[in-house]
Amino acid sequence: MNMPLLKTEPQIAAPAPAIAEVLRFDPVKPGYFKAKILPRLGAVAANLLPPLVMLALILAVWQILCMKPGATLPSPTKIWSEAYDLIVDPFFVAGPQDIGLGWRVLTSLQRVAIGYGLAGVIGIMLGTIIGQSVWAMRGLDPIFQVLRTISPLAWLPISLAAFRDSQPSAIFVIFITSVWPIIINTAVGIRNIPQDYRNVAAVLRLNHLEFFWKIMIPSAAPYIFTGLRIGIGLSWLAIVAAEMLTGGVGIGFFIWDAWNSSRLSDIVVALVYIGIVGFILDRIVAFVATIVTRGTAAN
Amino acid sequence: MTAYLKIDHVDKIFNRGSATTEVLKDITLTVNKGEYVSIIGHSGCGKSTLLNIVAGLTPATQGGILLEDREVNEPGPDRAVVFQNHSLLPWLTVYDNVRLAVDKVFSGLKSREERHAWTMHNLDLVQMGHARDKRPSEISGGMKQRVGIARALAMEPKVLLLDEPFGALDALTRAHLQDSVMALQQKLGNTVLMITHDVDEAVLLSDRIVMMTNGPSARIGEVLDVTLPRPRKRLEMAANPVYLKCRQRVLEFLYERHRFVEAA
Ligand SMILES: Nc1ncnc2c1ncn2[C@@H]1O[C@H](COP(=O)(O)OP(=O)(O)O)[C@@H](O)[C@H]1O
Numbered sequence: 348m349n350m351p352l353l354k355t356e357p358q359i360a361a362p363a364p365a366i367a368e369v370l371r372f373d374p375v376k377p378g379y380f381k382a383k384i385l386p387r388l389g390a391v392a393a394n395l396l397p398p399l400v401m402l403a404l405i406l407a408v409w410q411i412l413c414m415k416p417g418a419t420l421p422s423p424t425k426i427w428s429e430a431y432d433l434i435v436d437p438f439f440v441a442g443p444q445d446i447g448l449g450w451r452v453l454t455s456l457q458r459v460a461i462g463y464g465l466a467g468v469i470g471i472m473l474g475t476i477i478g479q480s481v482w483a484m485r486g487l488d489p490i491f492q493v494l495r496t497i498s499p500l501a502w503l504p505i506s507l508a509a510f511r512d513s514q515p516s517a518i519f520v521i522f523i524t525s526v527w528p529i530i531i532n533t534a535v536g537i538r539n540i541p542q543d544y545r546n547v548a549a550v551l552r553l554n555h556l557e558f559f560w561k562i563m564i565p566s567a568a569p570y571i572f573t574g575l576r577i578g579i580g581l582s583w584l585a586i587v588a589a590e591m592l593t594g595g596v597g598i599g600f601f602i603w604d605a606w607n608s609s610r611l612s613d614i615v616v617a618l619v620y621i622g623i624v625g626f627i628l629d630r631i632v633a634f635v636a637t638i639v640t641r642g643t644a645a646n
Numbered sequence: 647m648t649a650y651l652k653i654d655h656v657d658k659i660f661n662r663g664s665a666t667t668e669v670l671k672d673i674t675l676t677v678n679k680g681e682y683v684s685i686i687g688h689s690g691c692g693k694s695t696l697l698n699i700v701a702g703l704t705p706a707t708q709g710g711i712l713l714e715d716r717e718v719n720e721p722g723p724d725r726a727v728v729f730q731n732h733s734l735l736p737w738l739t740v741y742d743n744v745r746l747a748v749d750k751v752f753s754g755l756k757s758r759e760e761r762h763a764w765t766m767h768n769l770d771l772v773q774m775g776h777a778r779d780k781r782p783s784e785i786s787g788g789m790k791q792r793v794g795i796a797r798a799l800a801m802e803p804k805v806l807l808l809d810e811p812f813g814a815l816d817a818l819t820r821a822h823l824q825d826s827v828m829a830l831q832q833k834l835g836n837t838v839l840m841i842t843h844d845v846d847e848a849v850l851l852s853d854r855i856v857m858m859t860n861g862p863s864a865r866i867g868e869v870l871d872v873t874l875p876r877p878r879k880r881l882e883m884a885a886n887p888v889y890l891k892c893r894q895r896v897l898e899f900l901y902e903r904h905r906f907v908e909a910a
């Protein structure tokens with residue numbers, strides 16, 4: 348579908364100067380730059396400019412509010428000067444505990460990858476099983492709806508008591524925070540497989556495995572990805588809580604550590620990192636979803 | 647000729663909670679090999695239920711289905727169904743929809759190349775070879791139904807079951823597709839059981855028309871042989887006395903003797 352698009356673009360661009368000449372709006376024939384690059388730059392600017400302007404405004408207000416001598420929070424300029432090395436170089440290594448936030452984010456991502464990966468696999472499996480049975484669905488759905496509202500922090504003591512070791516406990520916290528929406532959405536997706544597809548599978552005599560891969564998963568994919576997308580957000584939310592347990596070099600522990608030694612500027616920088624990484628993670632899952640589920644939604 | 651497909655004293659009762667509805671009552675019908683039989687009746691009388699019982703998708707309460715003298719009570723590719731709403735898998739291309747059926751039915755019997763060729767052959771039969779890489783959402787309703795027919799034909803079914811295959815189409819597309827199906831059946835000699843509520847469609851396509859009474863407890867009211875020679879030309883039929891007489895018989899059955907009583 349990409350090919351025809353590419354082919355038609357020059358055709359669209361070509362008549363434009365002709366019309367312009369006739370109307371004498373633009374006597375100079377626009378070159379390649381004007382015809383193709385400029386509109387694109389315009390589109391990019393239209394998307395980028397408003398958030399940048401808003402960001403500048405927020406920073407300005409923040410600066411004004413926190414400039415007073417008695418301010419409890421650091422102003423943007425103070426953060427810039429205090430946490431300069433953290434901001435400009437994400438990947439420096441100056442000592443075992445003195446490393447760039449990029450490294451810390453990568454360590455945290457590793458933990459999230461394990462916890463979220465487990466949540467994905469187990470969530471989809473459980474959801475598939477539960478979705479097959481009306482009674483399992485009726486019985487378990489209310490329980491899951493309650494469990495999914497529990498904060499990652501609240502799982503910490505339970506998890507420590509169960510595992511007695513910080514590393515598996517941290518991964519469990521990430522897992523248990525993100526698994527519920529994956530289970531629930533997968534189960535709903537399986538429940539909603541149209542009878543038509545089941546009939547097709549029956550006429551073709553697909554076996555259980557074929558039915559799972561060729562009908563269930565593709566048909567429920569939009570639902571599964573909704574769950575996965577909520578799940579990645581939640582597991583990234585859980586990282587600070589999880590890393591209070593593990594210590595070490597994660598971004599979550601960095602915040603905990605910075606708070607204990609009153610480095611407020613460092614915390615703000617870490618929050619920005621967490622926000623941006625969370626945003627990117629969400630976009631990645633959304634992107635994979637649009638590729639995998641293309642054609643599934645529309646009929 | 648002996649019966650190829652036999653619907654043998656089939657009753658169907660639906661239980662929904664405490665309410666039971668008898669939808670079909672004592673349906674017996676035989677279809678010969680290569681015959682085109684239509685079942686016509688008012689909406690809601692139980693036509694789809696009967697077809698689903700033949701397909702094995704719904705179990706009969708009493709009685710059974712015999713195909714070549716053997717009882718069949720599970721769905722299978724020997725009774726391929728073309729559903730009213732096409733039922734193509736939207737995440738597969740046109741080609742892959744047909745190929746899925748071909749791979750499943752001929753897994754041990756044909757090589758990879760043969761299965762590819764057979765898939766393309768069936769798509770070409772319904773003139774859909776050009777759209778092989780399109781997804782169902784990218785083609786029109788008539789084209790989807792063609793692909794559905796190709797998928798069913800590709801299974802080489804003993805009986806082809808069609809549930810109002812043209813019901814959702816506009817008049818022109820419907821006429822075009824009816825002609826295609828008629829030509830295909832002429833060429834391949836399929837045994838077809840088709841459900842319809844369109845009188846002209848039934849008379850034009852069928853060797854025999856089975857008229858069902860209104861539900862609940864619908865039964866076969868009358869069976870009409872359509873003795874028109876084949877191939878049949880749509881335009882010539884308008885003035886053909888046999889055609890008009892058949893049409894008249896069915897209309898009388900449906901609109902005088904078994905008029906549809908609106909429930910609401
Ligand atoms: N699964 C079911 N449970 C209960 N009643 C059903 C079920 N399927 C169909 N029916 C009833 O059976 C009757 C016949 O339906 P159907 O076979 O779809 O009619 P038709 O195809 O002739 O329009 C309808 O009254 C419908 O409500």
Ligand SMILES: [Mg+2]
Nearest residue numbers: 693694695810
């Ligand atoms: Mg019906």
